[in-house]
Amino acid sequence: MSSIIDLYNNTPTLPQIVTVPQYIVFPFASAENHGWQHSIQEWLKALAPLGSVAIGWMMWRVSRNQHDLSKEQLRLAGEQHKLMRSQFDLASSQLEISRKQADTSQQQKEIAKLKLKLDLFEKRYDCYKEFNDIFYFIHWNYFILSYGELDKKHDEMYSKIVEFKLLFSKDVANDIFAIWGMIHKVLKLKLAFENNKITIEEFNEQKMEYSEASINKVQGDLFNKISPFLSTKEFSLV
Structure with missing residues (x-):
């Protein structure tokens, strides 16, 4: 059984907790458990690149979604332009019809006057x-x-x-x-x-x-x- 002095000597200081990797996961672990702690640290180190890959993949997905969203916005802008052009053409046609109706009405008045x-x-x-x-x-x-x-x-x-x-x-x-x-x-x-x-x-x-x-x-x-x-x-x- 460890004495109070041994417990004191094995307790890490604040600089050790910050700088020594073994204390990052288990800062108060005893020296006897150092072996399996080391294994866990190595395993976490091995997983670190996978995390980077996952983050990169997620960023690629976000970028791909943003690209698709931009394409959809461009497509909608094109459709809106076509709609506005159609509305303009329709308004022009209605204006031309109104002008022809006015001309026809005027001609009918002139014909009526001529008939009289x-x-x-x-x-x-x-x-x-x-x-x-x-x-x-x-x-x-x-x-x-x-x-x-x-x-x-x-x-x-x-x-x-x-x-x-x-x-x-x-x-x-x-x-x-x-x-x-x-x-x-x-x-x-x-x-x-x-x-x-x-x-x-x-x-x-x-x-x-x-x-x-x-x-x-x-x-x-x-x-x-x-x-x-x-x-x-x-x-x-x-």
Whole structure:
């Protein structure tokens, strides 16, 4: 059995514990146990390289995972770029569609305006043509048809006065009324001739003044005032 002095002598000092390998694992082991302690130390020394390998392998795995993560991030960035490009292309397409819709809407408005102008042109043309047909029918038949037949056409001309005022202008309607009045005076002479109140010579002589005045009015002032209303320039889309 060891004495107190032997226990004191075998107890390592602090520098020994720090510097001597045998005390790192078992600092208070006795000298008798030094052999198996040495074996354990050698075994730990043999395991040390394996620890380094394990640490290196773990660091390689971490680096490999970081590399894979970087690749995935790059792939996601590429997908995001493709998505943003697709969204940009979609927005551009929608903008182009909106522009074409606006152009189509504007063209439809222009076509609608043109159709209204065309409808108005047709009504004005028909009104003017009907008036001319009536006027020249009366003018060329003063000596052929009776007063009654001519007076019916004369009444038709009067009904056109309001129509001319609505489709053209008040000034044009006034000219129509003036022409109607000239014809009215000729028809009064026609009625007088039929009732034997004047001779054929007197009728022909007196009607010349009103007949020529009405012709000049139709072919002069009236035509010049109506022409701008029947211009084809109104049908341009430009």
